[in-house]
Amino acid sequence: MKLLLIIATLFTFSFAKIDIAVTYTYIEDIGKKIGGDLVSINTLSKPKEDPHFVMARPSLIAKLRNVDLLILNGGQIEIGWLPPLIKRSNNAKVFDGASGFLDLSQSIDMMDAHEEVSRSHGDVHPDGNPHFILDPYNVPIVAKAIHDKLAALDAKNEAIYTKNYETFIKGWNEKLVEWDKKMKPFEGKKVIQYHKSFDYFLKRYKMELLDTIEPIPGISPTSKHIMGLIKTIKNEKSPLLIMHDVYHNRKAAQLISAKTNLKIIDVPHDVDALQDANNIENLYNTIIDGLLK
Ligand SMILES: [Zn+2]
Structure with a gap:
């Protein structure tokens, strides 16, 4: 026993x-x-x-x-x-x-x-x-x-x-080798994002953050800030895009896009934040494929 x-x-x-x-x-x-x-x-x-x-x-x-x-x-x-x-x-x-x-x-x-x-x-x-x-x-x-x-x-x-x-x-x-190759054409491209969510990604692939839609982290934008941002974008000569996360309101980005013709690319910040990003590899595949579209 x-x-x-x-x-x-x-x-x-x-x-x-x-x-x-x-x-x-x-x-x-x-x-x-x-x-x-x-x-x-x-x-x-x-x-x-x-x-x-x-x-x-x-x-x-x-x-x-x-x-x-x-x-x-x-x-x-x-x-x-x-x-x-x-x-x-x-x-x-x-x-x-x-x-x-x-x-x-x-x-x-x-x-x-x-x-x-x-x-x-x-x-x-x-x-x-x-x-x-x-x-x-x-x-x-x-x-x-x-x-x-x-x-x-x-x-x-x-x-x-x-x-x-x-x-x-x-x-x-x-x-990593595959992603480095795919991201090469994005070097020097400037990005607008709502929050400083993708700064590490931008730094890795030598892209630049032009500005954030929120004026400082955690604070919602005023219309004055958005108008200023639209002006900055219109004065910018190099190609730009908006990388938008899924958890901030999209309205400000849509307004900016309507006034400047910038493309909004919805990107996952975590696994399963978007349907295709269903594991850690596909998190980056989804971001990079979104940029390449
Ligand atoms: Zn944060």
Whole structure:
């Protein structure tokens, strides 16, 4: 009987998955690629939701309560909604600094990180721009951080995580070459976007941000700002386009487009934000194919 019990316990133990909560769908997709069958992942936000202002539904507290690991984007993008949920989950494993807490931004060289911080810079980017996942070259860095965390929490399966990671990176490096080639004609092109969502993408492919529709991060545009923007666009000689995310109101972009003939390209900011962007590869395929259309 005792032996049976031991066998049963071993059986359960070896098949127990690591329960993970993640803040965004891109983390879920990369997490599944590295963790495979050894992990079970719950995502706290919805893909079309504004990532800065996720609805703090009570069900999210339940999702956090029993997990072994929380993986967040970090860079304060979740500051408005995640800390109260962590506190109310009462799960010490995922408190900031605990072994089950992984902040991906800690591995990233963030853009605009040393700018002077004041309220006049808006509400949402005090630590620099947190939208780093929109540079596909940051994906291997994120994948490595997730690999290292899983290997630390579940050392007996380290070889499996490493194999998954290596397979993923090999395929990813091939995609990077393909995307670099496709994006070459866009070098020097100027872009209008609502929020500084795609700055990492623009920097990677040597494109330029002409201006944002919101005057400062997190603040809605006034008609005066939009009129000024239309004037700037009309004075601009080089080719321009509007890259628009799915979670900001499209009306201002439509007005600008109507007055200037600029094309609006709807682009996903995260996995599943648009239908075609159904995994991490297709997130960038969708953005790049949208630009090429
Ligand atoms: Zn932002």
